[in-house]
Amino acid sequence: MNNSVTLAHGAGGRQTSELIDRIFKAHFANPLLTADDAAVLEAPKGRIAMTTDGFIVSPAFFAGGNIGKLSICGTVNDLACMGARPLYLSCAFVIEEGYPMDQLEAIAAAMAKTAAEAGVRIVSGDTKVAGKGQVDGVFITTTGVGEILEGVETSGASARPGDAIIVTGDVGRHGCTILLERGEFGIEADVTSDCAPLWGTVEAVLKHTKNVHVIRDATRGGVGTVLYEIAGQSGVGVHLDSTAVPVAPQVRGVCGMLGLEPLYLACEGRLVLVAPREEAEGIVEVLKTCPYSANAAIIGEITETQKGRVVMTTEVGAETLLPQPGGELLPRIC
Amino acid sequence: MAGKQTAQEILTSYDGPKLRIMEVCGTHTHEIFRQGIRRLLPESVELISGPGCPVCVTPVGFIDEAVLLTLEKGATLCTFGDLVRVPGTDSSLAQARAQGGRIQVVYSPLDAVEYAKNHPEEQVVFLSVGFETTTPASCLAVSQAEKQGLDNFSLLTANKTMPSAYRALKDSVDVYLYPGHVHAITGTALVESLVEEGVSGVVTGFTARELLTALAVAVTKAREGKPFFVNCYPRVVTREGSPEAQALVARLMEPCNTEWRGLGVIPQSGLRLREEYARFDARRKFDLPAIRGRANPGCRCGEVLQGKCKSTDCPLFGKVCTPQHPVGACMVSNEGACSAYYQYGM
Numbered sequence: 001m002n003n004s005v006t007l008a009h010g011a012g013g014r015q016t017s018e019l020i021d022r023i024f025k026a027h028f029a030n031p032l033l034t035a036d037d038a039a040v041l042e043a044p045k046g047r048i049a050m051t052t053d054g055f056i057v058s059p060a061f062f063a064g065g066n067i068g069k070l071s072i073c074g075t076v077n078d079l080a081c082m083g084a085r086p087l088y089l090s091c092a093f094v095i096e097e098g099y100p101m102d103q104l105e106a107i108a109a110a111m112a113k114t115a116a117e118a119g120v121r122i123v124s125g126d127t128k129v130a131g132k133g134q135v136d137g138v139f140i141t142t143t144g145v146g147e148i149l150e151g152v153e154t155s156g157a158s159a160r161p162g163d164a165i166i167v168t169g170d171v172g173r174h175g176c177t178i179l180l181e182r183g184e185f186g187i188e189a190d191v192t193s194d195c196a197p198l199w200g201t202v203e204a205v206l207k208h209t210k211n212v213h214v215i216r217d218a219t220r221g222g223v224g225t226v227l228y229e230i231a232g233q234s235g236v237g238v239h240l241d242s243t244a245v246p247v248a249p250q251v252r253g254v255c256g257m258l259g260l261e262p263l264y265l266a267c268e269g270r271l272v273l274v275a276p277r278e279e280a281e282g283i284v285e286v287l288k289t290c291p292y293s294a295n296a297a298i299i300g301e302i303t304e305t306q307k308g309r310v311v312m313t314t315e316v317g318a319e320t321l322l323p324q325p326g327g328e329l330l331p332r333i334c
Numbered sequence: 335m336a337g338k339q340t341a342q343e344i345l346t347s348y349d350g351p352k353l354r355i356m357e358v359c360g361t362h363t364h365e366i367f368r369q370g371i372r373r374l375l376p377e378s379v380e381l382i383s384g385p386g387c388p389v390c391v392t393p394v395g396f397i398d399e400a401v402l403l404t405l406e407k408g409a410t411l412c413t414f415g416d417l418v419r420v421p422g423t424d425s426s427l428a429q430a431r432a433q434g435g436r437i438q439v440v441y442s443p444l445d446a447v448e449y450a451k452n453h454p455e456e457q458v459v460f461l462s463v464g465f466e467t468t469t470p471a472s473c474l475a476v477s478q479a480e481k482q483g484l485d486n487f488s489l490l491t492a493n494k495t496m497p498s499a500y501r502a503l504k505d506s507v508d509v510y511l512y513p514g515h516v517h518a519i520t521g522t523a524l525v526e527s528l529v530e531e532g533v534s535g536v537v538t539g540f541t542a543r544e545l546l547t548a549l550a551v552a553v554t555k556a557r558e559g560k561p562f563f564v565n566c567y568p569r570v571v572t573r574e575g576s577p578e579a580q581a582l583v584a585r586l587m588e589p590c591n592t593e594w595r596g597l598g599v600i601p602q603s604g605l606r607l608r609e610e611y612a613r614f615d616a617r618r619k620f621d622l623p624a625i626r627g628r629a630n631p632g633c634r635c636g637e638v639l640q641g642k643c644k645s646t647d648c649p650l651f652g653k654v655c656t657p658q659h660p661v662g663a664c665m666v667s668n669e670g671a672c673s674a675y676y677q678y679g680m
Binding site for chain 1: 342351361364367368371372374441532542544546606657668677679
């Protein structure tokens with residue numbers, strides 16, 4: 001077999017079968033993934049949640065993960081935010097002609113490992129090869145189906161005045177990692193993406209209490225954008241204690257140099273939770289026992305006043321507005 | 335912790351005469367808004383955002399010159415990103431790019447030299463704006479281009495010297511907050527001598543604590559009623575500044591009259607390349623005509639920069655002029671007063 005992907009690998013013939021056997025079947029094998037035209041699946045008992053996401057991150061390999069891991073985490077985490085246990089995933093690849101086979105294999109291996117961790121099965125897939133220059137490396141789209149746990153009703157429109165706002169770890173690591181990997185600023189810092197599958201985290205919280213109003217994963221646009229979305233959707237205000245927001249010192253340093261706000265840098269393994277005040281400490285205790293949320297913290301509260309806005313207490317104790325989200329700083333962050 | 339509270343207590347308990355303190359520097363403006371520092375001050379202490387954001391004081395005519403260079407002379411412009419969206423008389427650089435102008439965003443003038451080296455078929459012009467902090471880098475770029483024998487690199491200069499602005503604005507201000515990074519280059523001898531002309535000021539750094547400390551020092555000294563100068567940033571700023579940077583700039587550049595948006599022409603407040611370096615001066619190299627830009631007549635950026643009105647007093651503010659669609663330069667850069675008011679105002 002060639003050591004790079006050719007157009008023949010996407011032509012549907014013998015070489016396509018070879019590629020599928022060697023890379024995808026080898027890593028994704030499970031009883032539900034068959035050679036038939038569609039996967040045949042047992043319907044879950046409860047309501048289902050479904051989501052889809054495309055991944056075009058550049059570079060495809062970065063400190064803390066690669067596009068494969070990201071493509072599983074992104075979809076699993078979107079399901080988790082609805083309180084849904086991820087069950088099934090499909091994945092569609094668009095690969096550039098000439099893409100190195102060993103890199104494709106590393107991507108598939110990361111997908112398999114992450115899917116196993118999240119307890120989700122890859123049941124369907126597709127591979128297309130595009131000519132040199134028609135795509136950049138590899139693009140992946142994943143679609144996921146999950147079963148919503150009984151009694152869970154999370155929505156961005158459900159935040160209530162008095163609720164506490166929790167973030168599950170330090171913010172801005174993924175965005176900062178990608179920014180540094182691109183090497184455009186000539187800055188080096190030891191930053192690793194927070195990219196992680198979070199169903200285990202959400203499940204632990206929901207086992208402890210189902211009294212959670214909002215769960216959102218802070219991806220593009222970061223925690224700041226999520227907070228503005230919640231304020232808008234729920235028709236409430238958000239009050240943030242800026243000193244309570246966990247930020248890794250390296251990320252703070254890079255942001256300081258480039259004049260960036262860590263709250264607006266993308267995360268790929270962080271959730272924002274909104275829950276009644278009396279539940280907040282208990283939730284944080286649970287989060288601290290989970291592998292990806294040891295630095296969980298209460299960072300603010302939902303307010304009746306200042307509807308649609310995010311107001312911040314700064315390090316000198318003054319109040320100021322968190323500037324409105326201005327759109328993602330970098331293209332192709334995920 | 336105790337120190338911070340003390341500075342804060344000094345400020346909140348200030349009951350002396352009304353004080354107008356001007357933060358000259360755009361980085362100070364941004365940090366003061368970001369930290370909500372204005373809200374900690376008593377009513378009698380007013381902070382004015384001065385003309386220290388290089389983008390904000392760059393006149394409309396400079397943008398027009400740049401647009402002409404790329405659209406009519408075919409030059410490739412290398413620029414800091416902030417300038418791309420500043421409106422010119424008819425067109426911003428972003429609009430010029432849409433019409434086919436070649437515009438590269440760079441993070442340092444040296445990147446522009448590198449670009450010129452890699453694209454010998456293009457004429458590359460770096461848009462050299464800024465104060466004492468960025469001018470040495472522009473000079474270094476010219477010096478490197480000269481060493482490498484590049485004949486396709488030049489500067490369109492709008493470099494300005496900060497102390498000229500201190501003098502020009504001294505009647506609108508009681509105390510200046512001097513920018514630490516400017517004085518790390520220039521030293522403090524000049525502002526110390528301004529005390530004899532009745533101009534008071536404090537040099538400070540850029541963190542919330544440094545700013546609060548400097549403000550507390552300013553109100554305490556102001557109460558004594560005599561002009562004063564205090565260096566609150568001694569770990570970075572010395573009396574002499576950086577002789578290397580000063581010598582580099584003096585070797586390549588000489589003072590000239592220059593226009594500041596909103597303030598008009600301040601004599602000898604600008605820098606241009608010396609005659610020996612004329613071949614690196616885009617105005618001379620491309621024989622640019624004198625251009626007088628026209629700003630939007632409703633825009634009050636000029637008065638904002640002099641502390642004569644607040645951003646919110648401008649009829650365009652937040653209505654037709656927003657960070658997404660800026661009319662005036664003060665709305666473009668993150669360091670501009672109008673942008674700060676828009677983003678952090680409550």
